[in-house]
Amino acid sequence: MAYDYPPEKLSVYLSDDGGSQLTFYALLEASKFSKHWLPYCRKYNVEPRSPAAYFKSMPKPLNATHASSLASIKKLYEEMETRIERPIELGRIFEETQPKHKGFSRWDSYSSRHDHDTILEILIDGRRPEDKDVEGWPLPTLVYLSREKRPQYTHNYKAGAMNALIRVSSKISNGEIILNVDCDMYSNNSQSIRDALCCFMDEKHGQEIAFVQWPQMFSNITKNDLYGSSFRATMQVEFHGLDGFGGPIYIGTGCFHRRDALCGMTFSKDCLVKWKSKNQMKIEASTQELEEEAKCLASCTYELNSQWGKEVGLKYGFIVEDAITGMTIHCRGWKSVLLNPIRPSFLGLSPTTLPQFLMQQERWGEGLLQLVLSKYCPLWYGHKKISFGHQLCYCHYGLWAANCLATLCYTAIPSLYLLKSIPLFPEISSPWFLPFAYIIISKYTYSSVEYLRCQGTFRGWWNEQRAWLYKRNSSYLFAFLAIVLKLLGLSDQAFVVTAKAADKDVSERYESEIMEFGHSSPMITLLATLALLNLLCFATTMGLQIVLCAVLVLINFPLYEAMFFRKDKGKMPMDVTMKSVVYAFVGCIGFSLLLKG
Template sequence: MTSKWHIGMESPTHSKVQTPKCRNQCHVEVEQPFSSSCIACMKLYEKLKADIEAAKNDETISGSWSKDKRQNHDAYVEIIEDGDGVEEIPALVYVAREKRRAWPHHFKAGALNALLRVSGVVSNAPYVLVLDCDMACNSRASALDAMCFLLDRRPPPDSLAFVQFPQLFHNLSHKDIYANELRYIFGTRWFGLDGVRGPPLSGSGFYVRRDALYGATPTADFMPDATAVAELKTRFGHSDRLVASLRSPGVPPEAEAMMSLAALASCAYEAGTAWGAGVGFMYQSVVEDYFTGFQRFFARGWTSAYCYPEPRPAFLGSVPTNLNDVLVQNKRWMSGMLAVGVSRRHSPLACRPLLRASLLQAMAYAYFGFAALCAVPVLCYATLPQLCLLRGVPLFPCPAATAAAFASSLLQHMAEVCVSRRGRLDLRTWWNEQRFWVLNALTAQLFGCVSAAQELLGARALDFDLTSKAAVDGSLYQDGVFDFTGCSALLLPATTLSVLNAAAIVAGTWKMSSSSSSSSGGFHFAPQLFLMCYGAALSYPLLEGMFLRRDPARVPPRITALSVALAAVLLAAMLG
């Protein structure tokens, strides 16, 4: 928190230099990095980085924000710049919401709602831009692009709730071994969903209507002027300033009103109100974007739009550069969406007849809601062919049909990659996505299913698995080498099945060679053996990390030992 506060305090110095230059020399872009204005800004940026590092290393400052205090502190709001004047930079406000162990803070959705309340009093802008802390604006035209959609008055009038931009990344490796590009989402599926009332809310990089978040619908205007003050306070809380902002544009508060701003970010403010249920981002899921997008917007008749500006991305973020962070992130997505998908109250398919979402849109949301269940067939293909081969049982009675089905699935994926690459055959992307899809199914999706089942049974509280946002050395990722640093039991199913598969290949080869003299006995095992060889090629980075590598980023030895032991138990059980 110390570094975030320091960034907030120092950023106006940087902005006051950059803003006038952008207004007077609107042609200056990042493509001209050696212009005098850009050089001056880069020097200021380097100074800001040095000051932040110095503040982090200052024990008198960092010691005051211990790990315990970061989870137990008062609300703090400071208006750094009020944005008063045409030539000034926009309003800049630092907000730290209150944290108490006795109060649920509702993770990212709770933070967004606190910011929504404070901004409603400070500026009350009709549109809100949401960005994650590891994403930054890369083009000043993003607001103009979004407004072209949001201010369009063509029929149906005022039905657009938000404009979603793709999530692109500045540190993406050209090898991209973890499929961090998310090409199948932002390069394929979101374009298709743009024709079915719009893509889902994607967590970051979107402009959204404030009144839509407040509970308005396209067919019934949000009219706080005609609503009693007592009713507004029941929904939005006891703040007179927030209720007043619902009726008229907000005015930057005076210095003596700072306490009222801090109250908006307190833990107790939402008690007895509609925040998190009928107002703002919804709380019942760790995937607040997926859940809020369907229940708050599409289910009430709103639509969305997908804006993919080229060649300059609107926003750029940072991808995780080690395998553990990627899997933890995917596990949170999978468990959260599956919990929504199987919910009787909130499932896109179960509640679709009661809502205003179209059938195709509900099916699309259900596809993502049940994506974690892909772990079940992948787990079957990673165990049954191997164990059946060891027992001498041919699993695929018709080898030709099996080969045709397998080849068609690979060709379908290859065609999808070619279309998204505009006709270019990108075998590296195709292979990386094939490999990570299997790895993700045996780790993040599998544990996501377990986590969702525990939540439904009440055996586990709702938890938000954080992905590290700290700057780390991503040299291995850039070189195309798997970084297993920090990997835990999340990786254990994949490593165990990789060892089992390798052992089954050896046994299967011997079995086929010994039965080749008999009447085509080994031919029936050919599909199983080919499938296992394909699995071995996909899992080679895991086997290499367990048995061939000796660097610190290899698979942790305890995971390797457990994997070998579990695989040995399975082999002994099948051969015994």
């Protein structure tokens, strides 16, 4: 709401797919606080304009007047926090609070988060006299939406929620540009809207741009990026390269869309946009009338026998609805643009534990591989629609999960062969050793220099190599198997939301860059087993093979530490350690017997 942009032209929509009264109450409190916060931002040119991030950065007052204003606005914010946190701790809204706003009555027919009517409330309508800030300026429109859900209807996860928002917003404000951000993100740059509009309104190429994508960045990345979550090279190098082929892929957040392109329009030189003020609410309709008219657009039955989820809006049937949607937009002739200013425009939260990170990577790997193996495979669906280079770019990400097979072979087989002193690679004295040495040295030299040029640290690069190994040996392997089982009709895919919340102890270990294992999972067990396998096999000297095994042992040191030395709650669970030891010994003995036979 606090963007540096005319408030009468800005509408903010919150999609609450859980249909929580607590979320509605929090948004209601935020709307009241905005009457004080927005004038403060304008007066002192605040950055960032997320109150939580702003106060966390400990701003220094400009003068005595600013110091007084800062103290007042901070007190108001803390009072709002207290009012929100108390009902959350209780798990329900106070009875005396509910009669104060008619919106709470929307939950009278509420059964569960999977069975309820559409809950739509326009909390702020800039046309109403009471919806002004303390200085008399109009506030941006603010809308709460929880679409209708029924057990007998498929709700299509995030894509379904986005499409419901697209339809509801078309009835209320109908803005030509749509920005979507995830719930764990905040705006870090109040000028982002103006930056995006510079791309859309460019005189030469603006008419062919469907969406403007910002890199995905995080506010809680540690100094050395413990889990390699920042994707520095991908966001700062690869995505810039994609601009030359037609633009970056849509990554699901931090993206400004042209409404017409998102709703299925095919690009042609005749579809020039005349930027006009058509994004205002119906002047003749009251707030209540708008709410009633828009409710049906978020019903379970609205999309039946329609093109929503097929040719209109975000596509259904894919875990990575963002990638498939972006690719089909590109195939309709549109282009996209990457904006990567010095000041990050959007900041989110990265996983703070290894299980969370691996689960997130599994979902991405599974969804992207599903795209490559579907009828929307870039190589044939994009044939003659996008350039061959652009097709290969989509395939590059789509085949992430398939990388697990080669990585797993290099992780396990050379180490196992050490047990029987069987060479798999040329001796160091052999001329055939040179190609291996060239590939290894050039690959790691290039990747380390690239990482350092992207403002990373050497230790951060090493952590990224560890993350590269872990996700390919676990997340991508499980993603690959899940897709194979689905193709064989033996399992169904399920959308898994990555947990981002963490308790105080977990956060402290994360900030100290101590890996968090926490609980048992098949992926952690597999990683621990492979790590122990490498350690057990590290007993023979054999040129390049022992070097590879030594590197694997070194990179797996956090796993050994978590299994045998750590005492904190984030250590490896004992049952995982015991199972991994047994599996590793059985693997070594079984492989030795197999070779002997």
